[in-house]
Amino acid sequence: MKLVVRVKLLPTPVQAAALEATLHACNQAATWAAGVAFEENARRPLELRKHAYAEIRERWGLGAQAAQHAIKKSCDAYTTLKANLRSGRYGRPGTKRHARASGKPVVFRPEAAQPYDDRMLSWQHQARTVSIWTTAGRLKGVAFTGQAEQLEVLAAHRRGESDLVCQGGKWFLIATCEIPEGDLNTHPDGFLGVDLGIANIAVTSDGERHCGRRINRKREQDRNLRRKLQKRNTKSAKRRAKKYAGKEARRNKDINHKISKRIVAEAERTGRGIALETLTGIRERARLRKPQRVKIHSWPFAQLGSFIAYKAKRAGVPVVYVNPAYTSQECSKCHHTARGNRPSQAVFSCRVCGFVEHADHNASHNIRQRGWMVWVCGAQSTAPELTLIA
Known part of the structure; x- marks a missing residue:
């Protein structure tokens, strides 16, 4: 991987x-x-x-x-x-x-970005320096740094080319590593359903919500600041908006890493697989009110899904993708499906059996059940081939 x-x-x-x-x-x-x-x-x-x-x-x-x-x-x-x-x-x-x-x-x-192969770039992991080719000659002793876990992965598994990148006046090397996959759990004890939504970024079938009021308030502040800077439309406003967009993207990425890590750890601990919705075309399929459209477009759900997939692959946790159609309108108890089962965004109330639950929890139960059926039918665990972890 x-x-x-x-x-x-x-x-x-x-x-x-x-x-x-x-x-x-x-x-x-x-x-x-x-x-x-x-x-x-x-x-x-x-x-x-x-x-x-x-x-x-x-x-x-x-x-x-x-x-x-x-x-x-x-x-x-x-x-x-x-x-x-x-x-x-x-x-x-x-x-x-x-x-x-x-x-x-x-x-x-x-x-x-400019690619470098092993003839143009060599790593000295003990000294934490690189020797890199330039048009002015070969530079030796260029120091690099990173988190300890990342540097261990780099020293043990780096393969192929690395890319030299300059971002905001700072220099980075992006290296490709070949990581051995964990032994796949071919007999999972059920699946952990994960519903990705608007009010809550992710809700699992165990009842855990990954969001919180603090994150939602911060997302609202980000949108308001972005709107004000766009209205001003000056050079300084554009410069500040660009700088703040990078900060916002890094914060969202960090949150997605934390959410995906907790979901995969829970599935691995309980010996289960993970069931996710197929998110392809979600923005085109969704019929939402304007405030909800803003929320769903402002969060990188595809990034979260890819983080869950590659972390699960490293841990040997099977991942399956299910059809997302009507997961929010179907009753997880009697499987009656109707738009009237959703009287509000947060409440699910079945009109046939009377089952009442939080709408996102109900959807995650449906995803869990569909994930098990997909697994029984012979689906394979899938994960992206290339993922940025640092």
Whole structure:
């Protein structure tokens, strides 16, 4: 299983200047190579290499490996663009948005991530330093830091390339690690149903709610501040909004990590699997009032689901995905389904058997039951192949 660990570099001012110059040169070369690929219709590495390799090395002074990575980076960008066009992310063919996306070469930001392989980057884990190639020569003794658990994973399981990234004037290396999976529990003692919702971020079939008034109040404050900054529409307001958006995303990510860790730990402790709703297209399917639409769009539910999946895979906990249709309207006792079973957002009251419970708890029970049926029918545990853990 692939995980991604991010460590922070601590370069000196001279080293930081060399890294910045290298990043800019590599991205300029990749942008030029993308233009050549667009003009020559050479969007495979071997084809583009014939047109761009020598020019990249001569014009920008990149090493052999760096030039190869610039070419591959351009080709990968066109592959991603093609997939997005095919999936309809840029609208239907013939629309202006589709034409804008497909009718011009790919352009890379000056500080876009640059991949490094083992020939260009070496790690000294005991000294917590790296030796990294730059256009000014090889920099040795560049210090890095991170949490102890992350550094242990990095030292034991790092494989493949690492990406050099500059974010907000800070330097990071994002390394890919191959983590061994836990032994899958092939005979789970039932499933733990997890309902992802609006008022509560996550509710389990054990009755545990993962949210709280404090988080909801903070989310409301974030929305109000974002709305005020958008109304002002000045440069300082935009700068502050961008800075605060990063802070908000980091806080939400931390909460999702904590929620997913508790859910997986409970399932592992009790020998159960985890049943989740299939969230694909949830925003298009949901019919909500305006305040609820704001809430459901402001939380990264897909991120939470991926965190649960990869943590469960490491722990050997099976994960299944169920059809979310009518889980909030179906009675978990008699299975009568009707819109009238939901007199309010928080209350479920069955019109047939009279069963009354919190609506999210009732939905989590339905997800648990559907998860068991999916498992009995032979579903496999699934998890994303690449997840950022630091």
